[in-house]
Amino acid sequence: MTVIKLTNTKTRKKEVFTPIDADNVRMYVCGPTVYDRAHIGNARPVIVFDVLYRLLRHVYGADHVTYVRNFTDVDDKINARAEASGRSIREITDETTQWYLDDMRAVGALDPNEMPRATEYIPQMIAMIETLIAKGHAYSDGAGHVLFSVNSYEKYGALSGRSVDDMIAGARVEVADNKRDPMDFVLWKPSSDDQPGWDSPWGYGRPGWHIECSAMSYELLGESFDIHGGGNDLMFPHHENEIAQSCCAHGHDHDGGGFANYWLHNEMLQVEGKKMSKSLGNFFTVRDLLDGHDGMASVPGEVIRFVFLSTHYRKPMDWTAEKAEQAKKTLWKWRSFSNGVVASKPSPEIVKALADDLNTHDALSELHRLASNLDAFENGADMPPFDVDAAYSEFVASANLLGLLTPELGRWAEEAVDLSVFSMLLEAYRSRAKETKDFSEVDSLKSSLLAAGVEVRMTKDGVELDAGPNFDASKLEGVGIPPVFDTWKQGGLL
């Protein structure tokens, strides 16, 4: 069995991963609040944990992993969006949820096994809040709010390495009259008539932010499970609060045990070296990239995925157009010679790289090695004999483990372009030039083709033209086909 090592935020160390139950490895990842299109930063945890999901399925078996990623469909940002647009909340959350699924599938993310919506787990949240009150970890302020008492949980702050005293000293906490401690956070809050709400023991209201993940993970994965993931911006307060709620609700208020054993956090994403923000004009959504935006060419989902995988998940990642361009060229080439190959088993080296704390970059390096080996073979390099078919199959299987070179993501590279007219013309010019030694016509046509993104290869056997990754058919419109060409064609000279 492959040994997987993961960096656990809880211990700040890379640890050997041992599941609670190898027959059912359980992972929970915090999903989106559905009020708008996912920006490219949102895609990072999705891709990172998708790779982990694929690795776990590879190691423990596809039917022995349960991956849960929620949709937060009750939130004040959604309320604000509904009010501003005049549309209903449900309309907005349904639409945004579908967008999210479409966009994440477009970057090659498998659907998790469960995708619970927060609003379908309100009774479970209320039950958990009642338990917390009964155990003395939460209190009602009598005005419709229920708050979690951070002082009732001595390990509060352990995940993010903060103490309650430090944070209060930081003076960034909101002071409110109804809190026993400034760090106490809301489990339940009252709703007005025009806000979404549910009846509860504390009146008509809605849940606070953190309780949903505690309630849904408990419901779907149990009191204890293996992995909990998310962006590192969620470490505090969201994950800290989840831990406090869950541990206290399930009798682990003194040891901090139970709940998730391994906490994984991905680093943030930047764009061209800067934090993505609307004011800098470098803010864009996954859909913007997929469809093309602001005059920029569209970026295939597979290319987005490749770029993300080229940086380790615990390091800040910089999205640049340059990286996307390089990734596109690489994938184009890999696709061109692996087209139609049936995947077998991934290379042990790829599995090893991923098992070492998801070293996706190292896995890509290994993929490069496998690819260049095949490439060298294709080009007739002098090399020791090997099982060529097996090598192709292993290459594709290895890429598949990373979610690359899958059939679903291949459409962008499959546009068949008929360039036969141009290759015949080029061939004709060339044979004539060989007689006359005047290559100007050949060179002129060649430059036009190159400018349009066509790969031109002339060998002694003939001319070969292929549309490259940046092929632009419109640039070929101006290339003249001389009338004599038709004559040749009709005369059977070509």
Added chain:
RNA sequence: GGCGAGUUGGCGGAGUGGUUACGCAGCGGAUUGCAAAUCCGUGUACACCAGUUCGAUUCUGGUACUCGCCUCCA
């Protein structure tokens, strides 16, 4: 102010107590009418200052700089 991360060759980006990362770009050669593609060869990097060590880019301490979180933004 508190917590945390990072600083690697032209660029991107892994990794390691002593030996080649890898990719892209570059350079030389083969090949080509010229190219492209491909093949062969090529670069000796690890912020700074101390310390530990036979030996540190890799461990320890410090300095500088960058960045993230502490604002229901992944």
